[in-house]
Amino acid sequence: xxxxxxxxxxxxxxxxxxxxxxxxxxxxxxxxxxxxxxxxxxxxxxxxxxxxxxxxxxxxxxxxxxxxxxxxxxxxxxxxxxxxxxxxxxxxxxxxxxxxxxxxxxxxxxxxxxxxxxxxxxxxxxxxxxxxxxxxxxxxxxxxxxxxxxxxxxxxxxxxxxxxxxxxxxxxxxxxxxxxxxxxxxxxxxxxxxxxxxxxxxxxxxxxxxxxxxxxxxxxxxxxxxxxxxxxxxxxxxxxxxxxxxxxxxxxxxxxxxxxxxxxxxxxxxxxxxxxxxxxxxxxxxxxxxxxxxxxxxxxxxxxxxxxxxxxxxxxxxxxxxxxxxxxxxxxxxxxxxxxxxxxxxxxxxxxxxxxxxxxxxxxxxxxxxxxxxxxxxxxxxxxxxxxxxxxxxxxxxxxxxxxxxxxxxxxxxxxxxxxxxxxxxxxxxxxxxxxxxxxxxxxxxxxxxxxxxxxxxxxxxxxxxxxxxxxxxxxxxxxxxxxxxxxxxxxxxx
Amino acid sequence: xxxxxxxxxxxxxxxxxxxxxxxxxxxxxxxxxxxxxxxxxxxxxxxxxxxxxxxxxxxxxxxxxxxxxxxxxxxxxxxxxxxxxxxxxxxxxxxxxxxxxxxxxxxxxxxxxxxxxxxxxxxxxxxxxxxxxxxxxxxxxxxxxxxxxxxxxxxxxxxxxxxxxxxxxxxxxxxxxxxxxxxxxxxxxxxxxxxxxxxxxxxxxxxxxxxxxxxxxxxxxxxxxxxxxxxxxxxxxxxxxxxxxxxxxxxxxxxxxxxxxxxxxxxxxxxxxxxxxxxxxxxxxxxxxxxxxxxxxxxxxxxxxxxxxxxxxxxxxxxxxxxxxxxxxxxxxxxxxxxxxxxxxxxxxxxxxxxxxxxxxxxxxxxxxxxxxxxxxxxxxxxxxxxxxxxxxxxxxxxxxxxxxxxxxxxxxxxxxxxxxxxxxxxxxxxxxxxxxxxxxxxxxxxxxxxxxxxxxxxxxxxxxxxxxxxxxxxxxxxxxxxxxxxxxxxxxxx
Numbered sequence: 001x002x003x004x005x006x007x008x009x010x011x012x013x014x015x016x017x018x019x020x021x022x023x024x025x026x027x028x029x030x031x032x033x034x035x036x037x038x039x040x041x042x043x044x045x046x047x048x049x050x051x052x053x054x055x056x057x058x059x060x061x062x063x064x065x066x067x068x069x070x071x072x073x074x075x076x077x078x079x080x081x082x083x084x085x086x087x088x089x090x091x092x093x094x095x096x097x098x099x100x101x102x103x104x105x106x107x108x109x110x111x112x113x114x115x116x117x118x119x120x121x122x123x124x125x126x127x128x129x130x131x132x133x134x135x136x137x138x139x140x141x142x143x144x145x146x147x148x149x150x151x152x153x154x155x156x157x158x159x160x161x162x163x164x165x166x167x168x169x170x171x172x173x174x175x176x177x178x179x180x181x182x183x184x185x186x187x188x189x190x191x192x193x194x195x196x197x198x199x200x201x202x203x204x205x206x207x208x209x210x211x212x213x214x215x216x217x218x219x220x221x222x223x224x225x226x227x228x229x230x231x232x233x234x235x236x237x238x239x240x241x242x243x244x245x246x247x248x249x250x251x252x253x254x255x256x257x258x259x260x261x262x263x264x265x266x267x268x269x270x271x272x273x274x275x276x277x278x279x280x281x282x283x284x285x286x287x288x289x290x291x292x293x294x295x296x297x298x299x300x301x302x303x304x305x306x307x308x309x310x311x312x313x314x315x316x317x318x319x320x321x322x323x324x325x326x327x328x329x330x331x332x333x334x335x336x337x338x339x340x341x342x343x344x345x346x347x348x349x350x351x352x353x354x355x356x357x358x359x360x361x362x363x364x365x366x367x368x369x370x371x372x373x374x375x376x377x378x379x380x381x382x383x384x385x386x387x388x389x390x391x392x393x394x395x396x397x398x399x400x401x402x403x404x405x406x407x408x409x410x411x412x413x414x415x416x417x418x419x420x421x422x423x424x425x426x427x428x429x430x431x432x433x434x435x436x437x438x439x440x441x442x443x444x445x446x447x448x449x450x451x452x453x454x455x456x457x458x459x460x461x462x463x464x465x466x467x468x469x470x471x472x473x474x475x476x477x478x479x480x481x482x483x484x485x486x487x488x489x490x491x492x493x494x495x
Numbered sequence: 496x497x498x499x500x501x502x503x504x505x506x507x508x509x510x511x512x513x514x515x516x517x518x519x520x521x522x523x524x525x526x527x528x529x530x531x532x533x534x535x536x537x538x539x540x541x542x543x544x545x546x547x548x549x550x551x552x553x554x555x556x557x558x559x560x561x562x563x564x565x566x567x568x569x570x571x572x573x574x575x576x577x578x579x580x581x582x583x584x585x586x587x588x589x590x591x592x593x594x595x596x597x598x599x600x601x602x603x604x605x606x607x608x609x610x611x612x613x614x615x616x617x618x619x620x621x622x623x624x625x626x627x628x629x630x631x632x633x634x635x636x637x638x639x640x641x642x643x644x645x646x647x648x649x650x651x652x653x654x655x656x657x658x659x660x661x662x663x664x665x666x667x668x669x670x671x672x673x674x675x676x677x678x679x680x681x682x683x684x685x686x687x688x689x690x691x692x693x694x695x696x697x698x699x700x701x702x703x704x705x706x707x708x709x710x711x712x713x714x715x716x717x718x719x720x721x722x723x724x725x726x727x728x729x730x731x732x733x734x735x736x737x738x739x740x741x742x743x744x745x746x747x748x749x750x751x752x753x754x755x756x757x758x759x760x761x762x763x764x765x766x767x768x769x770x771x772x773x774x775x776x777x778x779x780x781x782x783x784x785x786x787x788x789x790x791x792x793x794x795x796x797x798x799x800x801x802x803x804x805x806x807x808x809x810x811x812x813x814x815x816x817x818x819x820x821x822x823x824x825x826x827x828x829x830x831x832x833x834x835x836x837x838x839x840x841x842x843x844x845x846x847x848x849x850x851x852x853x854x855x856x857x858x859x860x861x862x863x864x865x866x867x868x869x870x871x872x873x874x875x876x877x878x879x880x881x882x883x884x885x886x887x888x889x890x891x892x893x894x895x896x897x898x899x900x901x902x903x904x905x906x907x908x909x910x911x912x913x914x915x916x917x918x919x920x921x922x923x924x925x926x927x928x929x930x931x932x933x934x935x936x937x938x939x940x941x942x943x944x945x946x947x948x949x950x951x952x953x954x955x956x957x958x959x960x961x962x963x964x965x966x967x968x969x970x971x972x973x974x975x976x977x978x979x980x981x982x983x984x985x986x987x988x989x990x
Contacts, residue, residue: 013536014535017517018513024520025516031733034731038728041508044509045510217526220524232529235526236526238524
């Protein structure tokens with residue numbers, strides 16, 4: 001009967017591949033006027049996939065398999081299908097297609113709103129998205145609140161209370177720590193006021209990809225406004241980045257971040273291909289790998305001991321900038337408006353803000369016509385700065401253009417915390433710094449494959465963390481990691 | 496009932512868009528190892544589309560509509576659907592999917608064969624492709640020979656006898672003319688032995704695209720091994736090109752050629768979108784537009800009077816090359832092995848050779864295990880040169896990797912001949928040279944839209960030619976155009 005399931009999975013995977021390809025194409029190369037035509041057809045194809053996944057034949061098969069004696073991986077696969085069937089069982093194909101169309105149109109409206117720096121263009125779509133996901137989730141009738149359902153969709157196994165506790169710790173521990181750090185003498189940014197040609201940045205991207213062992217046999221790096229990674233198949237895990245000649249670090253850390261995602265996907269066991277476990281169990285787990293790459297590894301001295309001379313080789317203007325000065329520049333902390341450009345230390349505060357807003361939205365506390373103000377007030381409250389316009393305010397993130405992406409943001413902070421916990425163990429088990437400084441990144445990849453990547457969604461994050469680190473999720477590692485790192489950099493400059 | 500047809504067309508267009516996007520992606524950015532996975536799924540999706548188009552419901556609808564009183568465009572649409580239904584009626588979905596898979600795999604084998612410069616890797620796939628299309632065509636039972644059927648698939652309305660007569664004229668008139676031209680003192684290639692940076696070539700591509708009024712609202716230019724154009728939708732007509740720092744003209748004329756195709760697609764009436772007439776009636780007609788752009792317009796003095804200073808601006812090394820020397824260089828004629836790199840004059844000879852080989856294949860005259868020799872002998876016979884290896888021989892073209900593309904080659908020569916006939920009229924009706932030399936290409940596009948593009952497949956080539964030029968297809972314009980042009984260039988150098 002798993003043979004029958006394989007046939008379904010093959011069909012589903014064909015639609016998924018088509019949709020992923022069309023999406024990657026849409027944000028990298030598609031002409032400006034092509035969107036509406038494509039959106040209508042992508043919605044239709046999504047509906048065809050939905051039809052297969054919600055068909056009686058498929059559902060019967062899953063519940064039949066559910067009764068059998070199953071291996072660990074089979075059990076996980078069937079459980080995930082059951083959750084999926086359950087979550088969507090009261091939604092019709094028409095409703096689903098309409099919601100998909102809404103999100104694709106919301107994305108187009110968001111792009112237009114950004115062009116005009118005018119939230120009011122996007123606002124009705126955002127409200128419609130909120131209404132749509134609320135009505136969909138209520139149909140689940142599973143006794144959980146709307147927001148708990150949404151959190152579950154991205155970080156199953158973490159309750160609202162656990163999230164609250166996690167963010168409370170960030171408020172209690174990090175908010176005062178950030179204040180203190182920012183009251184010390186500040187670090188100069190050695191990369192500031194310099195121009196870095198896109199051509200040379202592209203060349204250095206290739207240097208980095210080589211170093212990370214990400215190559216064109218299974219990967220590709222395109223350019224898009226918002227960097228992301230996308231798995232099209234086991235041997236096709238793409239990334240994108242963006243270039244700005246004023247902002248060298250932007251491209252560098254986007255690339256390292258996205259390769260973290262892509263490497264995860266690429267290293268999942270072949271045999272899980274097209275099944276429900278050919279992915280991470282949660283988004284937080286996925287994000288842990290990109291954050292591990294970007295921050296724990298990618299901003300470390302050992303990483304740049306090898307790579308900085310190569311960077312200097314690409315950019316004459318860095319000749320007189322020391323490795324120390326460069327490390328300080330990419331490990332500075334400064335309050336800012338944009339989440340994706342925030343430094344490692346203030347980053348979780350941006351997530352905290354979005355978490356609180358989403359909680360207010362789905363508890364009914366927030367007036368949906370007042371979201372821009374709510375946003376601006378939170379930024380003021382936690383970061384102490386006044387939002388100047390929508391582009392640097394509520395229009396900055398793409399996530400809310402997708403009706404089903406509420407509840408996604410919190411996983412970014414959780415992922416960073418998982419990363420710190422994993423990194424703590426990794427350093428004990430393998431000589432990470434030695435590997436990084438001597439161009440042996442394949443050994444880092446191998447450790448991650450062995451301990452985390454290969455398993456896909458076979459284990460929950462807590463199961464993975466228990467197996468790898470000896471204990472379940474413990475946010476203290478994250479707080480400790482940030483405090484040590486920033487005390488080091490900001491202590492040093494006060495000498 | 497046309498509303499019902501629209502629903503079918505919408506579904507079909509969704510699959511077509513997915514497949515076109517996946518194909519464009521595959522040849523421009525997809526990782527090397529991603530092919531097999533994608534091929535299997537593209538075959539499946541093609542099968543789903545086939546299922547809709549061959550369904551009883553669809554077929555009933557078409558034959559029902561066929562009985563009604565129809566407008567000119569409706570009549571053409573229904574006739575084309577009928578032909579399609581008829582051609583495929585005895586082929587099962589399984590056979591169709593298998594054939595699609597075969598072609599996708601044949602493409603992969605061809606790429607490998609090219610890597611190793613070894614035809615034997617591709618040979619079994621080529622033979623299987625020939626057997627597949629032969630068996631498919633025989634099932635049509637329409638009384639026409641296999642090759643006449645194949646010619647019809649690409650150039651409906653032209654009989655085998657008409658093709659024979661056309662190619663006979665090329666043999667009689669052009670082969671001796673070419674011999675004579677090549678016996679005169681030869682032109683120096685002012686572009687030879689120079690290196691042109693890819694970066695500057697890319698910048699000039701953008702100059703050219705601006706000039707041709709092809710922009711990113713509806714177009715995009717990527718890089719692929721073999722330049723092509725692809726319509727994803729009315730407002731998404733992509734092209735590709737290739738860059739070689741030793742070969743500046745290669746990129747330039749590929750771009751102009753492909754924009755000719757893309758502009759045609761973009762200028763077809765909106766209301767025909769997704770119908771059978773949202774395309775040219777034949778491949779020859781399509782090719783006529785790319786050849787018109789590339790050769791008649793793109794190699795003319797007027798074109799370069801405006802563009803050559805811009806090219807010199809991009810390339811310091813052309814500073815001392817005069818416009819005359821440049822025009823001579825891009826209008827030289829020289830016997831060569833590769834069709835796509837052949838000059839305008841020897842080009843039809845390459846097509847003639849393929850036409851004769853295909854005729855021998857499908858009449859059963861050719862031993863399929865001997866195709867490489869047959870190829871090499873024909874090259875020797877008509878071009879007088881000895882093929883050195885498979886890469887410059889039988890492995891050069893992508894077309895035979897696709898089981899359904901036999902019969903395609905002849906349209907390239909026919910298209911060039913249509914172009915010459917259309918160009919002859921165009922020059923009488925509008926001041927082409929003035930438009931070209933004063934950066935008013937939009938007026939050339941407008942004339943083509945008005946007279947040819949907008950109609951899509953509403954008219955046959957002969958109907959179009961009659962409307963535009965006052966007579967049906969007359970290959971004499973082509974012969975005359977080539978003789979005049981090359982007598983001019985090769986007369987001049989003997990001064």
